[in-house]
Amino acid sequence: MNSVLSADADSARRRRRQTIAIKESLRELSAQLALLNHRVSARLDLRDIDLDCLDLVARHGPLSPSELARRAGLHPATMTGILDRLERGGWITRERDPGAADRRAVTVRARRDRNQEIFRLYARMNTLMDQICAGYTEAELGLLDDFLRRTTGAGHEASDELASP
Numbered sequence: 295m296n297s298v299l300s301a302d303a304d305s306a307r308r309r310r311r312q313t314i315a316i317k318e319s320l321r322e323l324s325a326q327l328a329l330l331n332h333r334v335s336a337r338l339d340l341r342d343i344d345l346d347c348l349d350l351v352a353r354h355g356p357l358s359p360s361e362l363a364r365r366a367g368l369h370p371a372t373m374t375g376i377l378d379r380l381e382r383g384g385w386i387t388r389e390r391d392p393g394a395a396d397r398r399a400v401t402v403r404a405r406r407d408r409n410q411e412i413f414r415l416y417a418r419m420n421t422l423m424d425q426i427c428a429g430y431t432e433a434e435l436g437l438l439d440d441f442l443r444r445t446t447g448a449g450h451e452a453s454d455e456l457a458s459p
Contacts, residue, residue, distance in 0.1 A: 347368075377402060389401055
């Protein structure tokens with residue numbers, strides 16, 4: 295009986311160590327991706343937050359400035375300055391929203407003709423990611439995809455909780 299309890303305790307310790315290692319790896323990944331994005335921003339003569347907002351518009355747009363501010367977790371007044379910089383740099387367009395009840399309403403769109411500049415700067419990372427993924431089976435990729443989606447969901451939940459008063 296003691297050997298069963300000891301095996302269970304060993305298994306629990308190994309699982310706890312693996313869980314801690316995964317969390318530490320995710321923190322390091324977050325730091326490395328932030329550094330990569332910072333360097334891409336610098337090459338594009340953008341602020342880090344400008345690149346983040348441009349990415350949100352490119353992935354989820356067109357968006358209203360208030361929806362973009364909500365998704366970015368920023369105050370709407372802060373968003374105005376970001377959008378001014380992105381528009382001056384030729385990264386986005388602001389267009390009147392003809393379907394809106396408020397005739398002053400605008401939508402923000404990413405300028406697709408600028409995508410190549412961004413893709414070029416992320417090309418090495420994309421190549422390396424393709425090489426990493428090539429080493430996994432389809433089932434393993436499915437497991438990784440599930441883990442990352444669930445982790446992203448947990449991040450959204452934790453972030454939303456902190457945003458609530």
